[in-house]
Amino acid sequence: METLTLDRENNMSILAFDVHGVLDTYSEFRSIAYNAAISKGVSVYIISGSLFNTEMQEELSSYNFYYDKYFSITQEILDYNPDLVTWKDGKPYAPDHIWDKMKSVICEREKVNILFDDSPCYGKYFKDISTTYVEVQNSHWKESGRICKSNIS
Numbered sequence: 478m479e480t481l482t483l484d485r486e487n488n489m490s491i492l493a494f495d496v497h498g499v500l501d502t503y504s505e506f507r508s509i510a511y512n513a514a515i516s517k518g519v520s521v522y523i524i525s526g527s528l529f530n531t532e533m534q535e536e537l538s539s540y541n542f543y544y545d546k547y548f549s550i551t552q553e554i555l556d557y558n559p560d561l562v563t564w565k566d567g568k569p570y571a572p573d574h575i576w577d578k579m580k581s582v583i584c585e586r587e588k589v590n591i592l593f594d595d596s597p598c599y600g601k602y603f604k605d606i607s608t609t610y611v612e613v614q615n616s617h618w619k620e621s622g623r624i625c626k627s628n629i630s
């Protein structure tokens with residue numbers, strides 16, 4: 478059985494949540510995030526593919542909870558190299574190996590303890606970092622989440 482390691486250096490644990498397929502799909506995760514955010518010693522981060530635009534801010538506001546920081550895969554890639562992001566029908570795209578790895582890059586850098594996410598294609602990048610990837614299984618991810626070519630069987 479694997480033991481979770483919390484960041485004892487600053488006595489803070491950090492929980493991170495995906496939006497589409499997790500927070501927007503399950504009230505239970507909104508409740509977990511809300512209770513974590515109001516708990517002393519726990520920070521709540523949001524890590525989404527989407528930019529932190531007005532639409533996303535309004536969506537998060539509608540959940541009526543608190544979060545400490547927001548991170549966007551799209552923004553991270555744009556900051557790294559804007560040429561890697563292409564847009565189609567208002568949605569951002571980047572090469573799979575870059576997009577799929579970015580949540581683990583963010584989690585490692587930000588010292589996230591646990592990420593709750595519904596995309597099967599992200600999990601393999603968490604094997605060598607301290608963040609625990611908890612894959613939320615739902616029947617909607619192929620419609621609402623990122624399609625993982627390598628995971629479609």
Ligand SMILES: [Mg+2]
Pocket residue numbers: 495496497498499594595596621622623
């Ligand atoms: Mg998702």
